[in-house]
């Protein structure tokens with residue numbers, strides 16, 4: 001076995017080097033503190049692997065993303081969101097029988113408890129749907145307390161996973177209906193996942209909604225592209241919170257809250273708000289670029305940059321093509337898209353952006369696409385959460401399946417005052 005050596009005060013300590021299936025290398029420092037009395041310091045976890053995982057593979061230099069070995073491009077083209085969800089959670093594409101069972105579980109669990117529906121009345125009309133979503137997902141714990149502890153030998157996990165994947169879209173659609181003061185539309189048992197969501201979002205007694213198959217396809221692709229992204233901020237949150245052995249619903253609730261931030265999933269809403277501000281203030285895309293480069297200014301170009309991708313985000317590449325196709329199909333003249341395209345062109349040519357490897361990320365185009373298919377701006381991050389849910393569930397399960405099971409507990413280097421005496425003050 002290959003080893004890495006660390007020399008501290010003249011003593012050499014050896015640590016095993018481990019290698020993933022795609023050649024990623026890590027120094028296993030599990031025994032570091034016991035052997036040397038030292039810990040590692042890695043603010044923002046830029047170099048820290050928190051787990052071994054067989055779910056998602058990313059090569060940020062080459063722009064590769066695969067779920068359980070399948071390239072994201074193939075899944076976007078050939079799969080559906082529910083099939084990809086099965087792939088992530090169970091590790092393989094479903095057989096015809098598994099597909100039937102999974103689909104039936106989603107249908108059986110699509111409604112929200114009638115008592116829970118009354119919760120919506122208590123939320124102000126202007127409540128952000130991400131706040132409603134996290135609250136309602138955590139509230140599932142109240143309605144299904146039998147799942148506080150998961151028996152992985154029985155089908156309790158399967159039901160819990162299906163319940164979450166199915167109910168999240170109903171909760172999301174109801175939070176939109178609540179905000180516009182329209183009656184809730186109950187899910188239909190005969191509609192596939194994305195059609196059902198669009199129907200619950202947009203159907204109304206006075207404007208019956210007919211689902212456009214192209215829009216349904218776009219939505220499937222968007223959700224597939226969001227479905228997992230290995231140990232990002234929200235997924236690490238789900239794992240860390242779940243490592244205290246709290247139930248799945250509460251772990252997912254924590255993930256939703258982590259996703260909401262503008263540096264993470266909240267960026268898709270920020271992109272559109274930024275484009276609107278540019279339009280409103282009469283700022284040119286060039287001025288906006290200059291502001292993003294100005295180190296004395298905290299302004300960032302939302303939808304650009306990524307911790308892992310140091311070349312084009314493969315998800316953004318797929319969405320850009322889709323965006324062009326939707327603009328052509330809908331025949332829309334959307335000034336925000338023109339601003340977005342100009343920003344992208346300038347960024348790709350700009351020395352600062354090239355040097356820092358800041359390319360458009362998934363949120364740059366997903367915001368524009370959600371706008372094109374009629375999703376309200378404050379729902380964009382909710383859409384991301386619906387998409388990311390199967391990944392969170394898969395990661396939560398993998399963590400529970402990993403032995404030895406350990407609570408997550410980073411250490412720190414204390415930099416505060418040394419011992420003080422109360423009496424000395």
Ligand code: CMC
Pocket residue numbers: 229232262263264265267292293295299300301302303304305306307308356358361362363
């Ligand atoms: N606009 C302007 N400058 C930027 C940007 C940006 N969007 N992103 C990074 N930089 C600069 C940053 O100021 C820093 O400069 P310096 O070296 O002079 O200090 C340098 O590039 C490195 O940035 P960082 O913040 O240290 O990089 P990070 O890996 O910690 O952050 C990021 C990654 C995604 C948080 C960041 O690029 C960012 O804030 N982007 C905008 C928000 C965004 O679009 N987020 C969605 C990410 S994709 C969806 C998801 O997976 O969550």
